Amino acid sequence: MKWYQSLKVQIAGILLLQIVLVTVMSGFSLYGLTLRKHDYAILNLVGQLRVISQSVVSQGVNYKQFAPRDYESYERDLKLYNRSLQSHLSDYSAIIKGFETRILPADLTGKSEPVYCNWDEPSIRQLNKTASNWRTFEAGLLKSLGSDKAQPRLESAAEYIVENGESLIDSSENIALAFQKMMEVKLNNISYLNSFQLRYS
Numbered sequence: 001m002k003w004y005q006s007l008k009v010q011i012a013g014i015l016l017l018q019i020v021l022v023t024v025m026s027g028f029s030l031y032g033l034t035l036r037k038h039d040y041a042i043l044n045l046v047g048q049l050r051v052i053s054q055s056v057v058s059q060g061v062n063y064k065q066f067a068p069r070d071y072e073s074y075e076r077d078l079k080l081y082n083r084s085l086q087s088h089l090s091d092y093s094a095i096i097k098g099f100e101t102r103i104l105p106a107d108l109t110g111k112s113e114p115v116y117c118n119w120d121e122p123s124i125r126q127l128n129k130t131a132s133n134w135r136t137f138e139a140g141l142l143k144s145l146g147s148d149k150a151q152p153r154l155e156s157a158a159e160y161i162v163e164n165g166e167s168l169i170d171s172s173e174n175i176a177l178a179f180q181k182m183m184e185v186k187l188n189n190i191s192y193l194n195s196f197q198l199r200y201s
Contacts, residue, residue, distance in 0.1 A: 039183045041109040042117065045095050046176040049130075052088050053165070053172040059084060060161030067155045074154070082152055089138060096131050119182065126178035133171040137164055 063081055068074045098104040104115040119127065144160040145152040 049172040053168045057165035060158045063158040123182045130171045130175040
């Protein structure tokens with residue numbers, strides 16, 4: 001009888017195979033947990049896009065309805081409405097840029113290091129649409145505000161937002177849905193690997 005036909009060798013081979021499988025599956029599980037942590041950060045950011053778009057439109061509608069008719073009120077709105085609007089524009093642009101470069105800086109996610117992203121094809125297509133829609137919206141809004149940063153045309157900007165804001169909301173909603181579907185696929189894959197590990201370990 002050859003050495004590889006002995007019972008001890010066969011048992012040792014089976015045990016070694018199980019150890020390798022458990023090690024590989026454990027590695028996949030740890031990798032999956034890391035992905036999930038990244039996914040939460042990503043979903044938080046797409047959630048912010050939805051909140052920002054809704055806030056921009058809501059504030060624009062409110063400003064158009066109650067636009068100031070005196071200098072004091074306008075000066076107040078420069079400090080309140082304009083500051084809030086500029087902050088929203090900056091935040092939305094930063095998130096979109098991070099998604100496009102697939103690198104989310106730590107100051108964007110609140111984590112200790114950057115998050116590196118991988119998108120599936122449907123998410124990439126929707127990201128391209130959302131980014132294009134955002135740049136069109138932002139360009140039109142900045143044009144409405146005018147070139148005088150000290151005296152921006154807030155009422156004109158609010159009118160632009162009222163007329164074009166729904167597309168921004170829809171676009172933000174669409175990218176959130178696309179990313180959610182992508183995360184669900186990842187989660188299903190991780191669950192399958194975990195089930196495989198339990199079955200064969």
